[in-house]
Each structure stands twice: as structure tokens, then as C-alpha cells.
Amino acid sequence: MVLFASLGGTAIPWASWPSVALGVVCGLGFLGFLFIESRTIQPILPLGLFRINNFVVSNAVRFIIGMSMFGMITFIPLYLQVVKGYSPTVSGLLLLPLMFGFVGGSILSGIFMSRTGRYRIVPILSMPLLAVGALLLATITPDTNVWILGLYLLTVGIWIGPVNSIGVAAIQNAVPAGALGVATASSQMFRMIGGSVGVSIFGAIFAAGLSSRLPGGLLNDTGNTGLRAMSPQLISELPPSLRDTVLDAFTGALHPIFLCTAVAAVLAFCLSIILKEIPLPVDRRRDPDAYNGNVK
Numbered sequence: 001m002v003l004f005a006s007l008g009g010t011a012i013p014w015a016s017w018p019s020v021a022l023g024v025v026c027g028l029g030f031l032g033f034l035f036i037e038s039r040t041i042q043p044i045l046p047l048g049l050f051r052i053n054n055f056v057v058s059n060a061v062r063f064i065i066g067m068s069m070f071g072m073i074t075f076i077p078l079y080l081q082v083v084k085g086y087s088p089t090v091s092g093l094l095l096l097p098l099m100f101g102f103v104g105g106s107i108l109s110g111i112f113m114s115r116t117g118r119y120r121i122v123p124i125l126s127m128p129l130l131a132v133g134a135l136l137l138a139t140i141t142p143d144t145n146v147w148i149l150g151l152y153l154l155t156v157g158i159w160i161g162p163v164n165s166i167g168v169a170a171i172q173n174a175v176p177a178g179a180l181g182v183a184t185a186s187s188q189m190f191r192m193i194g195g196s197v198g199v200s201i202f203g204a205i206f207a208a209g210l211s212s213r214l215p216g217g218l219l220n221d222t223g224n225t226g227l228r229a230m231s232p233q234l235i236s237e238l239p240p241s242l243r244d245t246v247l248d249a250f251t252g253a254l255h256p257i258f259l260c261t262a263v264a265a266v267l268a269f270c271l272s273i274i275l276k277e278i279p280l281p282v283d284r285r286r287d288p289d290a291y292n293g294n295v296k
Contacts, residue, residue, distance in 0.1 A: 001026045005200035045186060046179060054174035055183060057275045058167040059190040061123060064268040065163055066194025068130065068261045071202045072098060072137075072156060075257055076149075082235065083142050083247050097150040101157025102164070109162030113169060113280075120277040122166045127269035130159040131262040138258035142247040163268070164191075173278050202257045209253035214246065 004022040012018045037043040049055045076098075077091035086094065105126075113119045133156035140149060168187050175183040235246055 002196045002200050005197055006203055008204060045182060049175060049179060049183060049186070052174050053274070053276050054170045054278065055186075057271050058170045059187060060271050061127075061163060061268045062167045062187055062191045063194035064264045064271075065160055065167075066191035066196075067198025067201075067264055068134070068156075069102075069160055069164075070195030071198050071257060071261060072153070074199050075202065075206065075254055076137075076153065079140070079251065079254055080146075083251055084146065094146060094150065095153065097154040098157040101154040101159075102161040105158040105161025106165040107161075109166055113166065117280045118277065119166045119170055120272070120275050123163045123272035123275065124269065126159040126162045127265045127272060130156060130163075131265035131269070133159060134258045134262035134265060138255045138262070140251060140254070142244075142251050170275065170278075173280060174276070202260065205256050205260065206253050209256055210249060213249035213252050 001022075004019060004026060007022070008014045008019050034047070037045060037047050073095065076095060077088070080086045080091040080094055081088060109119075109122050112122065133152060136152045136155065137149075140152070168184060171183050171187050172180060235243055238246060
């Protein structure tokens, strides 16, 4: 599935037989997974878990969060290197506001959940604000100040963090005790799959958008061919007028990615509404015996 999304429309045409073959293999693999998991005595991922509302909803939201988070981690440094001219090291350091927001949001949501015993409200409030943060990123230009970009990233991170931590708690609180380990692992799996698929899809969107925005033969004039040849060094060698055109095209090709992230956040909001608020088993803050194994 990842290969289909990443290679289709770039390395191979969507309608070509390799694309069709990848799609068929993906479908057969999925059907084979369902067949085996429904019949084996000890399945890797028990299909019965998909009958639990909070398991399905939380993992679907974490899939979307994975798309959003890894999309930011992949394409924001690309913008910083190609458009702003920063080194890979500096570009990575400029992602710290996203990480600070992510960690801070996770900590605050954990405190809220431990004190109130409630968690359903967190994704319902966070997802619309994540959509706002993604829309802010869709306004960046080649001239956007790096401090403004950092503020946008901080905003996105703050609202990704709570959903990431609350989702695991919602899953663990809903599944049977015997399935606690596999259910917790599945939450990480769905987030990683969302990241892999999201980066592939966003990459295809970016490549298509950049191709449509660049004048024909622009890269060929510099002795290079293909979008993969684009680099800060190549862009710096272009005449000023062409350089501005390329930078505008590059930045504009990123906007659909952030718009898709905003739409995904709205979808996650709709899913969060049907999340069930299952009471936490014990308020450990008020019952110290819970730590000693005296509460059943």
C-alpha cells in the first residue's frame, strides 16, 4: 500500500500494470490477513477487538494523527532547507516547537484525565484546533518569518499531543484484560501505518502540485532533469527571476498537504464524537491502595 501511494503518479503511472499489480497484492494481502486471523488459535491481532467502539475509533484517530504528525516532520524540514536555505541540522532543530507542543500537550492532557477521570472531551476539543493549526501552515510563503512558522508548529504540536496520549488510555480502558498488550501495541501500529501511508500520499500530492506549478523545461535549462534533481544548490544557481518562480512553486505545492491535514483533523473530530466515555476503573489519586494491588 505504501509503495502504491509513493510510486504511483511519480515513478510509475497510476494506470500502469505495476500500479495495478501493487493494488491487487495489497488487496490479496488484506484478505489473507483476515482469513488467517479469524481462524488461528492465537491471532496476532484478534479481530474481535474491532467490535469494541473505543478500540476502532481511537485507532482510526491515531491513524489520522500519524498522517498529520509524520507529514509535518517530513515536509516542514524540506521547506526549511529548499526555500529558506537552512542546513539539515538546523532544519531539524527548528522542529523543536512541534515536539515541545507535542510533549507539553500530552502531559497536560494526562493531568486533566487523572484529575477528572474524563477523556472523551480531549479529542473533541483538540481536533478542530489542529485543523486551525494546519490551515495556518497552509498560509506560509517563501517570505514567512521562521519565528511565525515556529508558532504555527507549536500550535499543531499542542493539539496532536493530547490525542496521542488519550487514545492509548481509551483503548486500554475498553478492552478485556487479556487483550491489553496486543491492544496497546495496535495503537502504535496504526499510528505508524498512518505515518507511512500519509507521507506517501502527501509526497504524491506534492510532486503533482510542483509539476503543475513549474514552467515546462525549467529544470532542464540548468542541465538537470526531474523533480528529484531539485536542491538548494541548484536553486541558488538559477537567475533571480527563475529562483523566485521555483520557490513560489515549491511553497505552493506544500499548501495542499496542509489543507489535507486540516480535512483529516475534521474527520478525526467527527470520529471522536462517537467515542464512548467509559469510566476509569479507579481514581488512584484518591485511593492509595490501588497501587498496592488491593483493589480488584
